[in-house]
Amino acid sequence: MATDWVIDKSHIGEFTVAPKWGNAALCTVPVKIYDGDGVLYLEGRISARMLDSDGEDAFFLLDEAGADLGATRMDYLDPHHGWITL
Secondary structure, three states: OOOOEEEEOOOOOOOOOOEOOOOOOEEEEEEEEEEEOOOEEEEEEEEEHHHHHOOOOOOOOHHHHHHOOOOOEEEEEEEEEEEEHH
16 A cells, blocks of 8 residues: 655644655645544645545545544645645
């Protein structure tokens, strides 16, 4: 499983999700992670290969943030289409 991500900024103070998993140099796609009410929790970056996977890798970070923080939504920045909800 390719799991490359970095959390750059927390909007909720301390969090237990590890700040890096995998190869941080590959993390070029901006992401934002929200709760069910649309409150922005975390901002970071993931690798393009996570998005290109068959779905399991792409949801890894959201699953981890959901388990630790109750996050329910992750958006990523597509250079051609803007922010897209995963």
